[in-house]
Amino acid sequence: MQSLSTLAPQGLWTWFNTICSIPHPSKHELALRDHIQQWADEQGLATQLDQVGNLIIRKPATPGLEHLKGVILQAHLDMVPQKNSETEHDFVTDPIRPRIDGDWVLATGTTLGADNGIGMASALAVLADERIEHGPLEVLLTIDEEAGMTGAFGLEAGLLKGDILINTDSEEEGEVYMGCAGGIDVELTLPTPRSPIKAGFETFTLALTGLKGGHSGVDIHLGRGNANKLLSRFLFGHAEALGLQLISLSGGTLRNAITREAFATVAIDPARRDQLAELMAHYQSLLNQELGGVEYPIEFALQPAEGAADAINPEAQRQLLALIHAAPNGVIRMSDAFPGVVETSVNMGVVETVEEQVKVLCLIRSTVDSGRSMVENMLAALAQLAGAQYQASGAYPGWNPDPSSPVMQVVRETYQGLFGKLPNIQVIHAGLECGLFKEPYPQLDMVSIGPTIQFPHSPDEKVNIPSVEKYWQLLLAVLKAVPSK
Structure with missing residues (x-):
């Protein structure tokens, strides 16, 4: 070499x-x-x-x-x-x-x-x-x-x-x-009390992988997929209809990196496993059509997982998926003063399940203080609607x-x-x-x-x-x- x-x-x-x-x-x-x-x-x-x-x-x-x-x-x-x-x-x-x-x-x-x-x-x-x-x-x-x-x-x-x-x-x-740009970290923490998994349910992990990721500042305008957002989109659309019980949700490790991989561990009635697999295959095809110009082939796989005794209860699961799916992500506004430069953006960098709560960590960037404040308030409003705790920290000019x-x-x-x-x-x-x-x-x-x-x-x-x-x-x-x- x-x-x-x-x-x-x-x-x-x-x-x-x-x-x-x-x-x-x-x-x-x-x-x-x-x-x-x-x-x-x-x-x-x-x-x-x-x-x-x-x-x-x-x-x-x-x-x-x-x-x-x-x-x-x-x-x-x-x-x-x-x-x-x-x-x-x-x-x-x-x-x-x-x-x-x-x-x-x-x-x-x-x-x-x-x-x-x-x-x-x-x-x-x-x-x-x-x-x-x-x-x-x-x-x-x-x-x-x-x-x-x-x-x-x-x-x-x-x-x-x-x-x-x-x-x-x-x-x-x-x-x-x-x-x-300046920036600030925002952490949303949603309580996720547990309830028993139904008898006979099987446990699987939904693994969304293969995305490019990148720098949440200099690459945010490229339109790449955020695995946290893409996985929540699928779960929000199908979890309730499939009767899925969500055990854990995770994706990303850094607030300043676009999330490349995300994972959801779920329990499901075996009779609906094939339906889940079919929907996942269709969603994988859809994502590769939508993002094929900016991403590698995206993979969405169903993997066996160890069994669990309990899962997030249904109401908390609905709130969690709604919160993540609704949260803004990506470019919010382009700059008028500097053509071609992003003025304000937000990156949902980390989603982590910790015992009976799920933490969502976002990084807001803006060259304009009012733009940063606007996105802070958007996330604070979503936290209020979902019953989540909101905390902003680490602001830098x-x-x-x-x-x-x-x-x-x-x-x-x-x-x-x-x-x-x-x-x-x-x-x-x-x-x-x-x-x-x-x-x-x-x-x-x-x-x-x-x-x-x-x-x-x-x-x-x-x-x-x-x-x-x-x-x-x-x-x-x-x-x-x-x-x-």
């Missing part, structure tokens, strides 16, 4: 290979952070850990460039852990195994961690290479971005000395981001665009000089940490750039090799073109 170290730029890809070799899912990124800190200490670079565990590394300016404004290269340490159900992989203990496929690098059956591993690798490669010219440099590596932005929330004022922050978490080469940003102008002109065309200046419908950095560092001039990464937050995640080289060229040229203090 071709090694990543054969790719250009070699320093960046060598670092990315190292990052892949050290498990670093959200909440478990400290081994990687400590490895990087040890390396930096060995290089004689100044390092600092802040109160929440973010790592800051400082490198003096190239001799003669001390007059340039200080630059902070920023990336997050953690990656999204997503795998296909048939893939055996423990993200806490097993390394990611990247492979080259044509112009792409990807993993097999798991997320790759190019989000934000490539950006992190680029920052570390700059630190490692004495030939790269730059002014005063800091590298900020934050923790837990994907699962709550803990590092960005906890960043203290006064630690960073730079004037310009370059966020490396964008995922489309040729686009330069000057703003992003968007990053408001600054059209007069000096670093934006530098990036724009540098890109045009390198590649003979202007980049697309854009706002991203995803949660970058930049909005949170503005609170302790209101004067920071910020921009976000990156290579082309497709299908982040899903096992299909891959990064385009030629785009990484162009991103690297742009990054080095911008570091040299930074204005004087």
Whole structure:
């Protein structure tokens, strides 16, 4: 298998290979952070850990460039852990195994961690290479971005000395981001008291699998199916007529990933098993007709399951299926200010049965506070109608665009000089940490750039090799073109 170290730029890809070799899912990124800190200490670079565990590394300016404004290269340490159900992989203990496929690098059956591993690798490669010219440099590596932005929330004022922050978490080469959406988590908890399963009923699991999933921000406009919503659609339409007793419902593991697989364990009269199988086969065919342009072939299978003593009682079952089926999901509104960009969306990322209750976790994103509030209230209203508990948490601000940003102008002109065309200046419908950095560092001039990464937050995640080289060229040229203090 071709090694990543054969790719250009070699320093960046060598670092990315190292990052892949050290498990670093959200909440478990400290081994990687400590490895990087040890390396930096060995290089004689100044390092600092802040109160929440973010790592800051400082490198003096190239001799003669001390007059340039200080630059902070920023990336997050953690990656999204997503795998296909048939893939055996423990993200806490097993390394990611990247492979080259044509112009792409990807993993097999798991997320790759190019989000934000490539950006992190680029920052570390700059630190490692004495030939790269730059002014005063800091590298900020934050923790837990994907699962709550803990590092960005906890960043203290006064630690960073730079004037310009370059966020490396964008995922489309040729686009330069000057703003992003804010977001909030909403959890709906519905009580689901139990009642005995009828005598003679058989137990099965309805498994809806094969969807692509993806990032609930940058992929939400693609029209992909959400397994939680698709499964609830079937159950809402047929459970009562079939006399199904719902034992449990589950789907998804992360609020910021579009759900790829969902499962319902049910009890049914054996006399109606064939009817259920026929309806499922028809529904599978229907879904593949509806979503065939954006999805792989979707599979909807009936699998034997262990018997159970009880199931959700009929009234709670009706409320639950109605709640999930009625809840909004996907794009709510497109932006007028930025054509082609999603303004407001919601993703039903997780459905989980926990004893006598079912939890539904959604992530709302919006570049407009009123849009976010509108969807919050929609979910609160549904919870009220269904008798569910509503809880909103983890709100983070968007990053408001600054059209007069000096670093934006530098990036724009540098890109045009390198590649003979202007980049697309854009706002991203995803949660970058930049909005949170503005609170302790209101004067920071910020921009976000990156290579082309497709299908982040899903096992299909891959990064385009030629785009990484162009991103690297742009990054080095911008570091040299930074204005004087």
